[in-house]
Amino acid sequence: MTALKRWFSRKGGISLAWFNGRTLIIGFPFLWLLLFFSLPFAIVLKISFSTAAMAIPPYEPTFSYGDELLQVFINLGNYILLADDPLYYSAYLSSLKTAAIATAGCLLIGYPMAYAIAKAPKRHQPLLLMLVMLPSWTSFLIRIYAWMGLLSNNGVINSVLLWAGVINEPLHILNTNLAVYIGIVYAYLPFMILPLYSTLSKLDGSLLEAAADLGARKWQAFWQVTLPLSKGGVIAGCMLVFIPAVGEFVIPELLGGPDSLMIGKVLWQEFFNNRDWPVASALAIVMLVLLFIPIMLFNRSQSRALEKN
């Protein structure tokens, strides 16, 4: 190693002093993420421009070389298909709509909960937070599955309502969009509450006192002081719910019906059922483009928070 170092520094005049612990600490996670997180996106992009084929792997190569001729094949057909077929278009639209409705639901339920936890006595707060998080440490799949038993036509909710005489025939909830909304709100609620709690608990109480002293009513103080000051938490919470919800697969598959198209489900079917890898890749690329702005917003706020000292 030393000989190598000496050779290097003599040869190019480059000192290898930079090759030390620091480089290793930054280099290892950097290379790992470059290889297993960033590079894969380039490959998805490449395959989205290739042609599906009956082969292993099931797509035509992009480059071919023969007779001193390098050929590059770029197939725009997958994107043209996405633009032409109304199925994909409406799947994107309904994914965005479903995610937006569910995010609003999470915010409406989560905000008062986060507020109540932040207001609770300091010694009770860790326990309350643990109670909020605990269900999400159990299996996600199991929690969605629990709703199948609750919502089905002969499920628990319908049995209770029928028995109590509230309804005469079972409500049809499972396999509708409503069930998908309920499932997303249920599964993602803790991710909304946590960032809201962390901004609300840092809120300076004297500001509310000042507002009260100046004659603001409780609701007025909330609208004009608390809510604007918790904007950061609201944005972080909404991003944490909205972005993954757009690509959600398990919830629409288990709780949704044939008409609740979501793009994650369509991508899954193209990939696993139709074995059309290029179209699945094109679907992923378009989804990324749609989510680019929200992801960038989230990422910037996150990495700022991470780098802040």
Next chain:
Amino acid sequence: MRKPGFSSIALWLGLAFLYAPLFILVFYSFNASKLVTVWGGFSAKWYAELLKDEQILDAVWTSLTIAFYSASMAVVLGTMAAFVMTRFKRSWLKTSLSSMVTAPLVMPEVITGLSLLLLFVHMADTLGWPAERGRLTIWIAHSTFCAAYVAVVVSARLRELDRSIEEAAMDLGATPLKTFFLITVPMIAPALMAGWLLSFSLSLDDLVIASFTSGPGATTLPMVVFSSVRMGVSPKINALATLIILTVSLLAFIAWYIARRSEVRSRG
């Protein structure tokens, strides 16, 4: 007694919303009837059948193994990334690392899964490695996305750490590496443990990424549960769900209790 405010009523209703489905699931796992919604008396027979199911037991073991190794790798990667982000000077490497490390937090799972699978297929095509997809490829995928969670947890702890102790150690002649392992690691140990446990549970729970990156040899527990649940509600899965819920609650409660006790003790 003080009148409960709007927000505390909302909190209790919200908690009821979070817990009711789980309680009902646990309740019905003791149902003797095969019809899930008809109460046929108390019985534990579904638990007995669950323990006879070889496929499920195999999958439990596969999932636990993958989760163990993924959580360990994620702690190494995530801690290194967190260290860079809180202790290193600003550089293009640091900026690009911090944007890569947090992105998996929100990336839709279908995209992460698809992109990693295509990478593995490509690597197998050009480099001949990995020869087949299975536990190894799931391990790589899980380590990568769990590292993001570890980085968030650990960097929060690193940031609030009193740096004078590390500086004192280095003034007294300890190398940075020695300082890290003798001073920093013990002080951030609770965050490392929390990150490890979080990664373990995330890996154990993942269906989508594992389905994409797995091969014929490795079937994880969520994959088995999913293919059974797709057909509808089944009493055996209720029993499995109950066991998962009870184990997680017990572990979480123990962890919370230990954390609280050490906190009380440190306050004197």
